[in-house]
Amino acid sequence: MADYDVLVVGAGILGLSTAYHIKLADPTLKVLVVDKNVAAGLGSTVNSAAAFRCFFTSISNFDLADSSVEFYKHLQEAQGVDLKLRFCGYLWCFTEESYKQVFSVLEELKAKGFVYKEYLPEDLSRLLGLRASFGGDQEAQRLGLGDVYRAVFVPKAGVIGVMSLVRFYESEFLKLGGEIQFRTQVTKLIVEPRLPIGLSGEPYFWQDSYVVAAETTRGTIKSGKTVVATGAWLPQLLDPVGIECFVKPRKRQVFNVKAETEALKTLLHIKDFSEVSSLPFIILPKPSVYLRPNLESESFSVGFADEFPRAYLLEEHPKPETDFYKHGLYPIFAKYLPQFEGAESSGGFAGLYEINTLDEQPVIFEDDHGIVVVGGGSGSGIMKADAIGRIAAAVYAGHEHAILFGNRQFRVSDLGLRHRRVEQEKLVI
Numbered sequence: 001m002a003d004y005d006v007l008v009v010g011a012g013i014l015g016l017s018t019a020y021h022i023k024l025a026d027p028t029l030k031v032l033v034v035d036k037n038v039a040a041g042l043g044s045t046v047n048s049a050a051a052f053r054c055f056f057t058s059i060s061n062f063d064l065a066d067s068s069v070e071f072y073k074h075l076q077e078a079q080g081v082d083l084k085l086r087f088c089g090y091l092w093c094f095t096e097e098s099y100k101q102v103f104s105v106l107e108e109l110k111a112k113g114f115v116y117k118e119y120l121p122e123d124l125s126r127l128l129g130l131r132a133s134f135g136g137d138q139e140a141q142r143l144g145l146g147d148v149y150r151a152v153f154v155p156k157a158g159v160i161g162v163m164s165l166v167r168f169y170e171s172e173f174l175k176l177g178g179e180i181q182f183r184t185q186v187t188k189l190i191v192e193p194r195l196p197i198g199l200s201g202e203p204y205f206w207q208d209s210y211v212v213a214a215e216t217t218r219g220t221i222k223s224g225k226t227v228v229a230t231g232a233w234l235p236q237l238l239d240p241v242g243i244e245c246f247v248k249p250r251k252r253q254v255f256n257v258k259a260e261t262e263a264l265k266t267l268l269h270i271k272d273f274s275e276v277s278s279l280p281f282i283i284l285p286k287p288s289v290y291l292r293p294n295l296e297s298e299s300f301s302v303g304f305a306d307e308f309p310r311a312y313l314l315e316e317h318p319k320p321e322t323d324f325y326k327h328g329l330y331p332i333f334a335k336y337l338p339q340f341e342g343a344e345s346s347g348g349f350a351g352l353y354e355i356n357t358l359d360e361q362p363v364i365f366e367d368d369h370g371i372v373v374v375g376g377g378s379g380s381g382i383m384k385a386d387a388i389g390r391i392a393a394a395v396y397a398g399h400e401h402a403i404l405f406g407n408r409q410f411r412v413s414d415l416g417l418r419h420r421r422v423e424q425e426k427l428v429i
Helices: 013-025 059-077 096-110 121-128 138-143 162-175 231-241 262-268 322-336 382-397
Strands: 002-009 031-034 051-053 090-094 117-119 150-154 157-159 179-181 186-193 209-216 219-228 247-258 281-283 290-294 299-305 347-356 363-366 371-375 401-404 408-411
Touching: 002 013, 013 031, 013 162, 013 219, 013 371, 013 382, 031 219, 051 059, 051 382, 059 096, 059 382, 059 401, 059 408, 090 096, 096 150, 117 121, 121 150, 138 322, 157 281, 162 179, 162 382, 186 219, 186 231, 219 231, 219 382, 231 247, 231 347, 231 371, 247 322, 262 299, 299 322, 363 382, 371 382, 382 401, 382 408
Parallel strands: 002 031, 002 219, 031 179, 090 281, 219 371
Antiparallel strands: 051 157, 090 150, 117 150, 186 209, 209 219, 247 299, 247 347, 281 290, 290 299, 363 371, 401 408
């Protein structure tokens, strides 16, 4: 069996960030990352909406995202690492009820230096041609659409090249002497008692036991500690050894719509919100369907994640569903933005959110049996990946606090299970 100090299962963005920060903190450690795919980031990471925002109702979520985005900005502007960051901003539309729920949070974030701008419905109608009210519209009522009461524009938000970020963490980890092994699927975590006594069927519940190795499709790998960062697939490895992580898979579908008409081209390149002359990433009020601007392909991406009555379902290779666009997404966003009337999808993709069902915030903890669990990004793992990696590295090292980029201190137990101390996140799309 191969010997490693740390085995990281999963070469998605969270696994790579964790491996990098563990190795960076202690270059003497022998760290191996394994993944079932042929290259890094080919699971849920590559199938993300590739966007980021520093706007959450949870202060801890805000700190995770804000410090990570500051790090990404530092890499691109100071270190010359092209992450394809584009600060086109987020424009989050609210109904009157949902706005009241976030108003106090806006005031609290403002005290931390959070910058935002509010728009009234008539502003949105003038700038975007957005329809903000649906009084008397029976189809809108049938769709459950909500009137726009306010919109909050967040300039510290936008889109990012996800695979560029993946390549950064992968290359830096390898430069530090880390190892990565692809086409290697972990099928089982191997548990042994610390003091074996030769009983048939051991370890038993009364024995002090720990995870000593991982059984893979390419042999057994022994490690001092095992980091499980497999996203929506976390329960597949943790359930068989009785470790709860409160993570379930939720399908998220994204469809492409080309800006083929003059009205859509004008909308895509609107100049009223940011310096990059782009439509912001827009979240509609109800349901929270979102539109992402794609300047490089002259198109929009429109997406939404599963909600009731859709099942929590682990699909190995999730596919976009034509009817989900035709009968689900299109009737909603075309009502709010009439420029899209008659717009057809030119294709799409689907991925899985690893939803933390407790509070939709990350789950990072070390179990008593040699396992470090890293997951629960709940649709915002990309934008918080650097902070998550730093916190996971601190958990591995047994530190009480992690130091996030910008010298921010974060108590690692806040994202654990035993002494968890975070707020329920309300801004999830």
